[in-house]
Amino acid sequence: MALSESQIPPDAQHYLVCGTEDCEKNCQFYCNDGHQPMCEQCRNEHQKNKKTKNHEVVLYKLRKRQLPVEKCNIHPTKEIDLLCRECQIPVCSKCTGSKEHRGHLFTNLEIVFDEKVSIYNKEIANIRSYFEPTSQDLKKEIAEDVTExxxxxxxxxxxxxxxxxxxxxxxxxxxxxxxxxxxxxxxxxxxxxxxxxxxxxxxxxxxxxxxxxxxxxxxxxxxxxxxxxxxxxxxxxxxxxxxxxxxxxxxxxxxxxxxxxxxxLGRITVPNTKLENRKIKPMETASTQLKPTGKQRKQDREKSDVKQTLSLSPSVTVPGVDDVLHISLGKSGRLWVSDDVGNLVQTDLQGNQLQKIQTSGRDEGYHTVTQDGDLIYTDRENKVINRITPDNTITEFIKKGDWAPISIHSSHINGDLLVGMETNGEAKVTKYNKIGTEIQNIQRDNKGQVLYSYPRYITENINGDVCVSDYNKHAVVVVDKSGQHRFSYTGQGSGLGPYGICTDVLGHILVCDDISATVHFLDKDGQFLSLLLTPQQGVDYPLSVCVDDENNLWVGQLTNTVTVYKYLQ
Incomplete structure (x- = not known):
């Protein structure tokens, strides 16, 4: 069965005859005004004719597509030939004066359609010249791989x-x-x-x-x-x-x-190597319509930034603690580590104990190192916040009255302190400046709903977001710097048991999960990107994390060891 002109692909090899009566020569040209295919001779005669000499005659491939002739449902005597830009629907000339389209802008439907035809032709050419043959080549490779x-x-x-x-x-x-x-x-x-x-x-x-x-x-x-x-x-x-x-x-x-x-019965092993992507030939002319969206490109880029984690150095064994529930990085390669029975130990990278303090802290992020190198830690029992200066002087920094401080973080942006607190079943986050003056309280969202139940760990993102690991809510609760709730992340199907939390220079959020025994890797908007440090990688229950200035990930586990990993390209 022969195809009509409208059914023939624009790049198909076919013989099209002239549309002039009694002429059967090969069509090469097209009159856009009369929507008539023409041979070269008929084109010349058409342009010499006084009635048609002003018609637009172009090469057949550059022709304007003829619109379907259809009467308006509202005005049956008029043909549809315009597009209402506001409503994005075809209308007739009489519709332009109706109440529904009053004040709207209109465009010649044929012009709009011609623009779309041009785009579609380019897309069809791209698909047939690149995407389709390349995909067919990949299918052949896959078929060979299937057989093997x-x-x-x-x-x-x-x-x-x-x-x-x-x-x-x-x-x-x-x-x-x-x-x-x-x-x-x-x-x-x-x-x-x-x-x-x-x-x-x-x-x-x-x-x-x-x-x-x-x-x-x-x-x-x-x-x-x-x-x-x-x-x-x-x-x-x-x-x-x-x-x-x-x-x-x-x-x-x-x-x-x-x-x-x-x-x-022996064992089956899969090589622990990165899968090699199949080589795809580059496309010489890429269509912007088939490129990934901005959001997709961003997510793909963020995922590509993540590499398989590997240990950079031998684990640091921390004396004086049973496990590592929180890590605060100090200067000169020193770190503070705490366990779940109140032991707070400072050590160097060789595992030599430099200082030990008995606190009332538990499995919480209750200490932090300031920009000046001071250690700040909470005393939930006495409801105070203490400061330890580099010369080991301990002073009472902030007294909280009825509220028990349980988690704390010193901002890398401006040095402000974020403190998670609770009392009598209520919880909140309070912000203090460097000298201990209260400057903000965050407790409820704009609908009056409580934000926190037990802010066990707390940190700040590069955009000023306050990120709280709330174990009782089984969620990571994130508010912006003004205290407005942005989102809550609750895991990937099996729930979330959030522990230690930190952010990095790209705004990623990393949170330990004691349900899956992994680290969840999110973007700054709470979108899940991947799992890091899974049990298959030999990581035994990561419970605390922090990132240093060189984008290395420090991880504390259910042992008295701290291990450093590289996870970003």
Missing amino acids: IKKIMEGVRTSMKAEAEAVKKLVDTVTSDKIEQVDKIEQSLLQTLNGQNQEIDDYINSLNDLIKTYYGYLSPSNIEQLTFALKSENLIIPSIPETSKPLPPVFTAGQYSKEDVAKL
Whole structure:
């Protein structure tokens, strides 16, 4: 079946005849005014004709597409030939004066359609010249990979089955021996029980005989029986024979695990290397309409910035703590580390203890290092905030009255202090300046709803957002610098058990999760990007994190060690 002109692709190889009556020559040109295809000779005659010499005649490929002729539903005598820019709908000339379109701007529908046709032609050309053939090449490569993978995996399956058969034979032999042993034990126990059963049967028979005798006494048939019944004062019933409940054998399951069985059957390993992307030839002329959106490009760029984490140096073993629940980086390669029983220790990178303080802190982010190198830590028991200067002088910095300070962070932007506090089931975040003057309280959102339940850890992002790890709310609660709620992040399906939190120079948010035993990596708007430091990477329960000036990630775990990782390109 022949295609109509409107169905023929613009770049298709086909023979189109002239639209002039009785002319069957090859069409090369097109009259946009009369919407007529023309050969070269008819084009020349058309331009010499007084009636049509002012018509716009162009190459056929550059023609304007003819609009479908359709009458207006509202004004049946008028044809639709305009586009209302505000409503983005085709209308007729009479519609322009109606109440619905009063004051609106209108454009010739043919011009608008021609612009769209030009864009679509470019997109079609790009698809057919680049995207489609490149995709077909990739399909061929994938098909070859599928064949190869199937062949390899069939070999793996064959080897595994052979290994399993050998183990099964061994298991059958051992099982047969053990079942034979069980049969012998069962036979011995049943013999004992059958003997006891026979003894009870004999006893019941003797009881029946005794009953018959006693019934004879109840209705004596002669003087002898009556005399015996009258003389019998104490009737003696023999005791029930003693029996014993046998002790059956106990089966103790073998001390093995799924991993032990897996070792017997060999193992399957996937190379721990980054997958190599298939090479795609560059596109010479890319269409802007097919490029990723700005937001997608941004997210792709952020994801590409993340590299597989690797340890930069040997772990630092911190003496004097049971685990690492919070880390504050100081100057000159020194760090402060705390555990969940109030031990606050300063150490160098070799693990030498420099200072130790007993505090009332627990598994919270209750200490921070200021821009001047001072350590600030909260005392929830006495409801005060203390300062330790580099010369080890401890002073009471801020007293809080009824509110117990539980988490604290010194701003890298301006040195302000952010303090998470709670009292009698209420919670809030208070901001102080460098000298300890209160400058802001954040407790409720603009609808009056409470923002926090237990602000266990707190930090600040590069845009001034206050980021709180609230364990009771199972969320990361983020407000802007004015205190307005921006978003709450609650995890990826399995919930969130948020612990330590920090941000980096790109505005990423990193938060430890004790449910998945990983670190969730978010952008500054709370969009999930990836998981870092998973158990598969040998990280044992990350609970505290911070980032240094060189974008290295310091991680504290459920041990007394701190490890440093590189995670950004």
